[in-house]
Amino acid sequence: MTTPSLASLHGNRACAAGAIAAGCRFFAGYPITPSSEIAEQMSRELPRAEGVFIQMEDEISSLAAVIGASLGGVKAMTATSGPGFSLMQENLGYAAMTEVPCVIINVMRGGPSTGMPTRPSQSDIMQTRWGTHGDHPVIVVAPASVQEIYDETIRAFNLAEEFRTPVIVLYDEVIAHLLESVVLPQRDTVPTLTRKWASGEETTFLPYAVTEDGVPVMARPGDGHRVHVTGLTHTPDGFPTQRPDLAAKATQRLLDKIEFNRDRIERNETFDLEDADVVIVAIGIVARAARRAVQELRSAGLRVGLFRPVTLWPFPEEALREAAARAKCLLVPEMNAGQLALEVERIVGPDRVARLNRIDGEPIAPGDIVRRIREIAA
Amino acid sequence: MTVHAHRAEIRLAGSGGQGLITGMHILFRALAIEGKRAAQSQSYEPTSRGGFCYSDLIVSDDSGDYPLATGLGMVAALSQIGLDRSLALIKPGALLIVDERLVPEPPRSGFDLHVLPMAARAVEVGSPRIANVVALGALAHLGRLVPREVLEQAVRLETPPKFADLNLAAVREGWGLVGARVGV
Numbered sequence: 410m411t412t413p414s415l416a417s418l419h420g421n422r423a424c425a426a427g428a429i430a431a432g433c434r435f436f437a438g439y440p441i442t443p444s445s446e447i448a449e450q451m452s453r454e455l456p457r458a459e460g461v462f463i464q465m466e467d468e469i470s471s472l473a474a475v476i477g478a479s480l481g482g483v484k485a486m487t488a489t490s491g492p493g494f495s496l497m498q499e500n501l502g503y504a505a506m507t508e509v510p511c512v513i514i515n516v517m518r519g520g521p522s523t524g525m526p527t528r529p530s531q532s533d534i535m536q537t538r539w540g541t542h543g544d545h546p547v548i549v550v551a552p553a554s555v556q557e558i559y560d561e562t563i564r565a566f567n568l569a570e571e572f573r574t575p576v577i578v579l580y581d582e583v584i585a586h587l588l589e590s591v592v593l594p595q596r597d598t599v600p601t602l603t604r605k606w607a608s609g610e611e612t613t614f615l616p617y618a619v620t621e622d623g624v625p626v627m628a629r630p631g632d633g634h635r636v637h638v639t640g641l642t643h644t645p646d647g648f649p650t651q652r653p654d655l656a657a658k659a660t661q662r663l664l665d666k667i668e669f670n671r672d673r674i675e676r677n678e679t680f681d682l683e684d685a686d687v688v689i690v691a692i693g694i695v696a697r698a699a700r701r702a703v704q705e706l707r708s709a710g711l712r713v714g715l716f717r718p719v720t721l722w723p724f725p726e727e728a729l730r731e732a733a734a735r736a737k738c739l740l741v742p743e744m745n746a747g748q749l750a751l752e753v754e755r756i757v758g759p760d761r762v763a764r765l766n767r768i769d770g771e772p773i774a775p776g777d778i779v780r781r782i783r784e785i786a787a
Numbered sequence: 788m789t790v791h792a793h794r795a796e797i798r799l800a801g802s803g804g805q806g807l808i809t810g811m812h813i814l815f816r817a818l819a820i821e822g823k824r825a826a827q828s829q830s831y832e833p834t835s836r837g838g839f840c841y842s843d844l845i846v847s848d849d850s851g852d853y854p855l856a857t858g859l860g861m862v863a864a865l866s867q868i869g870l871d872r873s874l875a876l877i878k879p880g881a882l883l884i885v886d887e888r889l890v891p892e893p894p895r896s897g898f899d900l901h902v903l904p905m906a907a908r909a910v911e912v913g914s915p916r917i918a919n920v921v922a923l924g925a926l927a928h929l930g931r932l933v934p935r936e937v938l939e940q941a942v943r944l945e946t947p948p949k950f951a952d953l954n955l956a957a958v959r960e961g962w963g964l965v966g967a968r969v970g971v
Contacts, residue, residue, distance in 0.1 A: 417815055417825075443831070527831045554851065555826075587854055588815060588827040680851075694855075701853040775853050 416593055420585040421488075423555045424514055424578065425450035427562030428486055430599045433512070434460030435485035437474035439467055439493060442526040443582040444516035447488035468493035472500035472513065479509045480638060482629055484566055484603075488514035491533055492523055494540070501575055502541035503640045505663065508617070508625065510569035510604055512562070514578045516585045519770045528770030529582035531693060532745035537577045538722045544660055546667040548576045548674055549722040551692040555589035561719065567602040568674060572666055573624050579721060581744065583694040583772050607634040615645040617659075623666030667723055676719040677728045681707065685714030687782055688736040690729065690753050692718060695742050695773045702778035711786060724752050733757045738785055740765060742773050795846040796856050797930070799922065800873045801865030801889075806919035807842040809945070813923060814844055817933040817941035826854030839872045861930045863922040864890050865905065884925050886918070901929060901965075908960045917957040920946075924961020935962050 418426065424447050428436075436451040448464070455462040461478070465471040471487045478485040489497065494515045504511050517533050519525030533540075537549045548568050552561040558580060565576040605626040607614055614634045617625045625645075628634035637647025642659050644650045650659070667674065681703050682688065689699040696717040706713045716732040718725050733739055739757060741750040742765035754762045765781045767773050797814070799807040811827050818825050829842040843856045859877045863884040864870035870890050877883065883898040886905045893900060903925055909918040920942065927938050938958055946954045 415819070417819060417827075527833075554854075556850070582831065583828070583855065586828065586831055588812070589854065590819065590824040590826070590850065697851065697853045698855075700851055701857070772855060774855070775857055 416591055417588055418555050418559070418591045418593075419446065420555045420558050420580070420587050420589070421446035421516065422450050423559040423591060424488070424562050425454060426593070427559040428512070428566065429454050429458055430559075430596050430601075431484065431563040431566035432601050432603070433484045433486050433566060434458060435462075435475065435478035435483045436460070436487065437463045437465050437471045437478070437485070438487045438489065439465055439471050441468075441490045441493045443518055443529075443585050444488045444490050444514060446585075447514055447516075451486075451488075468496035469500065472497045472504070472511070475511045475513075476500060476504050476507070476509045479511050480630065480636075484510070484512075484570070486512040486514065486566075488516070490516050490518045490526075491520045491530075491536075494533060494536065498541040501547075502543055502545055504575040505541065505545040505547060506543075506640050506642075507638045508573040508627075508663075509575070509638075510566075510573050511575050512565045512569055512578065513575060514562070517579065517581045519768075525770045527582070529694065529772050530744050530768075530770070531581055531695065532748065532768075533579065534692075534721065534743070534745065534748040535751070537579055544664060546572075546574050546663050547722055548572065548574060548667065548720070549579050550576065550676075550719060551579045551721040552719070553580075553584065553693050553696045553717065555584065555587055556591045557719070558584065559591060559593065563599055563601070567600070570602045570604045571624070571673070572670065573604060573627065574667065581693045581772075607632065611635070616647040617643060617645045619645060619662060623662055623669060671723055674720055674723060675725040675728065677725045678717045678719055679732060680715040680717070682714035682716065682732055684712050686712045686737045687714070687785065688733055688739045689713065689715045689778065689782075690718070690739055690741050690749065691715065691743065692721060692749065695744060698773050698775045699742060699778055701775035702782065705775065705779050706782055711782065713782060724756070726756050729753065729756050733761070736761065738763060740778070740782060740785065742766075742778050742781070744768070744773060793848050794852065795861070796859045797844045797846070797861045797926070797932075798856065798859050798873060798876075799842045799863050799865070799919065799926075800869035801840055801919075802869060803837050803840040805840065805865050806916065807840055807865070810919040810923045811842040811844050813920070813938070813941045813945045814927065814932065816945050817927070817938045818844075818846060820937050820940060821933055824848060824850055826852075828855055839868045841869065841873060861926060861932075863905075863926045865918055865922060866890065867892060882926075882930055884922065884929060886922070901925070903964045905961065905964065908964065909957060912956045912960050913953050917953060920954050920957035921961035921964070924958040925964050926961075928962045935959075938962075
């Protein structure tokens, strides 16, 4: 049977269901509002799927355990919110440097610090990109519906495996706690990817070899190929180096494996963009509000459209440039003091970019966007 | 070009612990049986033992539509605070069902107001805790949301089998309630 089934699903539970469908068999985490249902669901599902669930003592150890499990060959994930995501930064960099596939869910709540645990926010947009130190690759996907949480969680696992890098699934509390109609494929029809495992000659194997797509093959522990895992800058053989030419090459390859594969990573959605004078750029629940605002403004005769990055990092630059080419103005509504706007301004220049920000713990409503665009248009 | 999606915004308003979320899950299921898409959300605060609480259902044929309330067209209120805190979001002329005892001060005008003894009937049927399902029966009937049989089917699917008879009785009680109609 390949008939998809129509169901209603809760955002965080859709994330857990997507993870299981993608082949995730290890979860380590420290439950935190508003992401807790993911851990709760995984604690039920994983034992049934012959996987392992561990509640750790904190978020530092949670991601450490996930990295360990993934090195052992299992698809692994954790889920958290802002305060926990802050603690994970050290190991996030370690996973990027050691090229360990893993998935981190960050359900955003109001910050900084413990902030507003039950209120929605989008204030981790820049932290997901730049939170850990050093020049590092990262992939971030930003779903805007329960259906997309399911689909993008599956894609996150596939991207993590394909590019041997941590992938962050970033969404807000509103989407996390929605119960929404979804269409779920039969589990055996979900396309899943697994990392390239080392095969062939063991003695000449290089754990960080330079390959055509920039992604080295991984040694499966116990198979005979040499395993060398280190956070120090390393040459293809895994040994540390501070020789300038080798160090530059090592870091550059890490960045290039994402940069050169943008076409396989980037994803965006557009709505009523063809003749738009005003282009709204938004993610998550705010993009849903924007879609309604577009419809309202269109029926009042204003030409407004929406550009929604589904892959948030790397940001779909070319697609935005194209979308913005004939627009008189771009509006970036977001539930923070201005983060996504920085990237939009960088890409299309600051002159045409207007902002709309809410930092009060309330979602941006369609009416907020309608009013702001009327202001701009006036 | 965009076509406005058919959209209905429905709320159960009251206080924490009244089963408002369960109520909307039942209605969600009933609409799903009818092939309709929806999104359900609720207040997300530590209010499980009192305080303002709501549960919303946005029915829309556009799956990417805004899933939160912007102008409620149908509301059933089971406490005064539930009504008071929802008023700003209720559209003029909306269907408004309030409990006779729990909402002592309903608005005098502006809505299609129905004052019904939902909590009292719940007690008569067997438990004060099923006022949510009585309210749902009334809401589904007055709002012409789903046929009664479909709502009953959804109740069987969404509530514990142990309480099926009680909940089904509550649906019928609510469905049959046509109280003193005042206002508009």
